[in-house]
Amino acid sequence: MKRFLTRSSRRSDDKENIDDNTNSSGVMMPTKSNQSDNSHDSIRDLRPIFNKNEKTPQYFDMNLNPSISITNSKPMTITSSYKDSLFSSRQSYSTNQSLPNTANSKRQQNYEYGQPLQILNIVEEDISDSGDIVNEKLGQLFQDLSYITSQFNNSLTNLSASVIDSIDCLKSFTNYVNTLNFDTNITTYNNSSLRKIFKIYLNYYDNLLKDDVYIKLKLLLVKHFDEFIKTINKDVIIDPDVILKPINYAIGSNKDHLPNEDKLMNIIDKMITTTQPFKEQNGSFIAPITRGLSPDLNILCLYFGYPNPSEYHYKQAQTLHDLYDDVHILVMKNKIELAATSKFKFPFRVPLDVNSPPISISISTDNSNKISGTLGGYIYPKINLQKQPKLKSYANSKFAISCGHVCLDTSNPSNYPHISAPSTSLISMYKNALVQQYKNTNQNDIESKQAYYKAIEEIGDLFPMKRSKTNKTETELRNLPQVRFGQIIWGERTLINLNLKNEISGLQEKKLSDLAIIKVNKSINCHNFLGDDVPWMEYDPSLIYENLYIRKVLNLKRYIPKHIDENINEIDSNVSEMDEINSYYGVPVFKYGSTTKYTRGYLNGIKLVYWLDGAIHSSEFIVNSLESNSCFASGGDSGSWILTKLQELNNAKGLGVIGMLHSYDGEYKQFGLFTPMNEILNRLKEVTNIEWGVLGCEEEKSKDINDDMIDESILD
Incomplete structure (x- = not known):
C-alpha cells in the first residue's frame, strides 16, 4: 500500500x-x-x-x-x-x-x-541557416498567394487586382532574400511550397490571363516571377532583356521524380482501359507533362487539347484544378492529326488574322504573275488641319510603304493598281504547281491525288476567286485574299539629286529613289509589328514581346567622300570625322523578307558604288553574317525594312528601323543595298509637302502640328 x-x-x-x-x-x-x-x-x-x-x-x-x-x-x-x-x-x-x-x-x-x-x-531558436529561412518564407509566400487567389475565386476582388497583389508578394520575397547570404538552389523537385507557387503562377499565365487584353499585365507578372526565380536558383540564367515564358517538358526528363507522378499514371491507365462509352471532339487529347521554366523548375501538368474548346471544357478543367495543389491543368485549342496528313504548308506567309497583317509579309499587285516583294511597314502623314483642311480625309488614313519596282505598273504608269497581301503571284504559282502535280500523279495513287486535291481546295477557301483588273477595260478571275490590302497612290523609281557636290569630282551626287506608297484598306489594323506567326525564338531569343515592335527611326547620315591629300594628318582627321558622322556604322542588323526570311548582317561604314541602267549609283549596304546565314537577301525581299535591336544601342525595348532594302548582289547574295529611312521620309515631304512619320515610333512632334486637330488613332 x-x-x-x-x-x-x-x-x-x-x-x-x-x-x-x-x-x-x-x-x-x-x-x-x-x-x-x-x-x-x-x-x-x-x-x-x-x-x-x-x-x-x-x-x-x-x-x-x-x-x-x-x-x-x-x-x-x-x-x-x-x-x-x-x-x-x-x-x-x-x-x-x-x-x-x-x-x-x-x-x-x-x-x-x-x-x-x-x-x-x-x-x-534563432534560425541561422539562410536555407531554412528561405524555405519558411516560401511557405508564407504560398499562403499569401493562395489567399489572394481564393479572394478572386470567391469574386471578392477582380483579376487585375489579384495579379497586382501577387506581384507585390513576389517583390517582397525577392527583396528580402536578396538581403540574405543565400547560395543554395531550390527546385520544384526538393521544395513542396515552390511547386504550389508554380501552380498558382501557371494558372495565371495559361488560364486566367490568356486573353490579349491582359498582355501587359501578363508581361509584368512574368517579369517579376523571373526575378523571384533568380533569387532562389542561381543556375537559371535569365537575361535581363529576355523574359522566360513557361515551356513544356517530358515527365522523366529529370533524374528526380515529382510527387503524384504515379497518380497521373493511374488516371491515364484507367482511361485507356475504361469500357464506359463517351464522346468528345475528334482529335481532342490529354497529355501528362511537366511545365515550367527549366528542367529543374517545373511541375506536373495535365494538358487538355480540344479542336474547339467550349465553356464546358474550361469549367471541367477548373474542377480538376482543385484536386491537387501541385498539378497544373491547361486547356488549349489543339488537336491530334496524322503525321502523314495531306495538308500542305504554304510556301509563303499567311497572316493569322486577315484584318491585321504583320509587316514583312509578301505583297504584289492583284494582276501580277511574276513580280513579288515584301511589305516594309506602316507610315502616317503629319497633317496640320488648320493649314491644310483639304487633307482631312488623309489624316484618318493609313499607309504602307514598299519598293516602287514591286508595286508600280511599268506598262501603264498612269495606272494605280490594287495591292494584295499575301502576294497574288505567290498564290498563283503555288496553286499552279499543285494542279500540275495533281495531273502528273498516277491514277492508282488515290491517297496522293486526294492530298493534292485537298490542298487546292484549301487555297480556294483562304483565297477565293475574285475579279482583278488587268487594265482599264479587262478583268480576270484570280485567287485573291479575302480582304483587299490597299491601292497605290504614288510611287517612283528614279535617280534624284542630293543637292551635294562630290569634292573629288565636283559633280552633283544622285541617289536612287525606289518608293511606293499604299493607301491601306480602312478595315485593316495597322501596327509595325513583326507578328507572332513566325518562330522568332529560333532566330533570336531576344525577339519576343516588346522586341517585336518598331519603336524608333534611326537617323542614318550618308557618308560624303572628300578630297584627301597625301598628308597623313589630314587623312587621320577625315577618318575621325567620318566616325563622328554616324555612330550606327558596324551595328548588327537584320531583316525578314518573304523569300530568305530572317537574315542578319552588319552595317557597312562606306557606301557601295555600282553601275545600273546606264548610270553610276551609290548606296548604303549591309555585309551578311556568314556565321548565321548563307545569304542576306534575294529576289522577293525588296521592300523589307532593315532593323536593329535598340537594346544593343541604348538598352531600350523594341526595334529601330534604319532603312528599306531595294537590291542585292545576285550571284553570292552577300550584300544587301538599302535606302536610309530618314531619306525616304524626307523624299515624301518633298513630294507631298507633308511631314511623314513611322507608326509607333518615338519622334519629336513638329512644331506646326496642332495636336488637337489630329486623329490620334493613326499614331497607335
Whole structure:
C-alpha cells in the first residue's frame, strides 16, 4: 500500500493530520498547493513536488528523471511564451509522495526534499541557416498567394487586382532574400511550397490571363516571377532583356521524380482501359507533362487539347484544378492529326488574322504573275488641319510603304493598281504547281491525288476567286485574299539629286529613289509589328514581346567622300570625322523578307558604288553574317525594312528601323543595298509637302502640328 505526503505547510510531526487525509484504503489524498488557488483535477495526480524547502525521506532516490540533476542551483525562470505551460507554478498542484509499503512506513521520519523539477528557459531558436529561412518564407509566400487567389475565386476582388497583389508578394520575397547570404538552389523537385507557387503562377499565365487584353499585365507578372526565380536558383540564367515564358517538358526528363507522378499514371491507365462509352471532339487529347521554366523548375501538368474548346471544357478543367495543389491543368485549342496528313504548308506567309497583317509579309499587285516583294511597314502623314483642311480625309488614313519596282505598273504608269497581301503571284504559282502535280500523279495513287486535291481546295477557301483588273477595260478571275490590302497612290523609281557636290569630282551626287506608297484598306489594323506567326525564338531569343515592335527611326547620315591629300594628318582627321558622322556604322542588323526570311548582317561604314541602267549609283549596304546565314537577301525581299535591336544601342525595348532594302548582289547574295529611312521620309515631304512619320515610333512632334486637330488613332 502506498501513502502520499503533504507539502511543507504541514508540520512533519503532525501524524494525526496526515492520517486524517487518507482514504479507506490507507492512501493519502492529494491537497491543493499553497502556491496556487486554482484547481486542475485532470492532472492533479501527475504533479511533482516543486518546493525545495521541505524535506523528503531518504529511503531511495525520488528523482526518476535522469535529466533533472540534484543540485542546489536555482530553477530557471519560465519565459512569457510558455506562461500557459503545464509546468507553470500558477497552475501547479502537488501530492504527497508515496512511500514504499513497509512495516516502518508509518513511523515518523525526517524528510529532506531533493532538487525540485527545473523549468528550462526555452527560447525560440534563432534560425541561422539562410536555407531554412528561405524555405519558411516560401511557405508564407504560398499562403499569401493562395489567399489572394481564393479572394478572386470567391469574386471578392477582380483579376487585375489579384495579379497586382501577387506581384507585390513576389517583390517582397525577392527583396528580402536578396538581403540574405543565400547560395543554395531550390527546385520544384526538393521544395513542396515552390511547386504550389508554380501552380498558382501557371494558372495565371495559361488560364486566367490568356486573353490579349491582359498582355501587359501578363508581361509584368512574368517579369517579376523571373526575378523571384533568380533569387532562389542561381543556375537559371535569365537575361535581363529576355523574359522566360513557361515551356513544356517530358515527365522523366529529370533524374528526380515529382510527387503524384504515379497518380497521373493511374488516371491515364484507367482511361485507356475504361469500357464506359463517351464522346468528345475528334482529335481532342490529354497529355501528362511537366511545365515550367527549366528542367529543374517545373511541375506536373495535365494538358487538355480540344479542336474547339467550349465553356464546358474550361469549367471541367477548373474542377480538376482543385484536386491537387501541385498539378497544373491547361486547356488549349489543339488537336491530334496524322503525321502523314495531306495538308500542305504554304510556301509563303499567311497572316493569322486577315484584318491585321504583320509587316514583312509578301505583297504584289492583284494582276501580277511574276513580280513579288515584301511589305516594309506602316507610315502616317503629319497633317496640320488648320493649314491644310483639304487633307482631312488623309489624316484618318493609313499607309504602307514598299519598293516602287514591286508595286508600280511599268506598262501603264498612269495606272494605280490594287495591292494584295499575301502576294497574288505567290498564290498563283503555288496553286499552279499543285494542279500540275495533281495531273502528273498516277491514277492508282488515290491517297496522293486526294492530298493534292485537298490542298487546292484549301487555297480556294483562304483565297477565293475574285475579279482583278488587268487594265482599264479587262478583268480576270484570280485567287485573291479575302480582304483587299490597299491601292497605290504614288510611287517612283528614279535617280534624284542630293543637292551635294562630290569634292573629288565636283559633280552633283544622285541617289536612287525606289518608293511606293499604299493607301491601306480602312478595315485593316495597322501596327509595325513583326507578328507572332513566325518562330522568332529560333532566330533570336531576344525577339519576343516588346522586341517585336518598331519603336524608333534611326537617323542614318550618308557618308560624303572628300578630297584627301597625301598628308597623313589630314587623312587621320577625315577618318575621325567620318566616325563622328554616324555612330550606327558596324551595328548588327537584320531583316525578314518573304523569300530568305530572317537574315542578319552588319552595317557597312562606306557606301557601295555600282553601275545600273546606264548610270553610276551609290548606296548604303549591309555585309551578311556568314556565321548565321548563307545569304542576306534575294529576289522577293525588296521592300523589307532593315532593323536593329535598340537594346544593343541604348538598352531600350523594341526595334529601330534604319532603312528599306531595294537590291542585292545576285550571284553570292552577300550584300544587301538599302535606302536610309530618314531619306525616304524626307523624299515624301518633298513630294507631298507633308511631314511623314513611322507608326509607333518615338519622334519629336513638329512644331506646326496642332495636336488637337489630329486623329490620334493613326499614331497607335
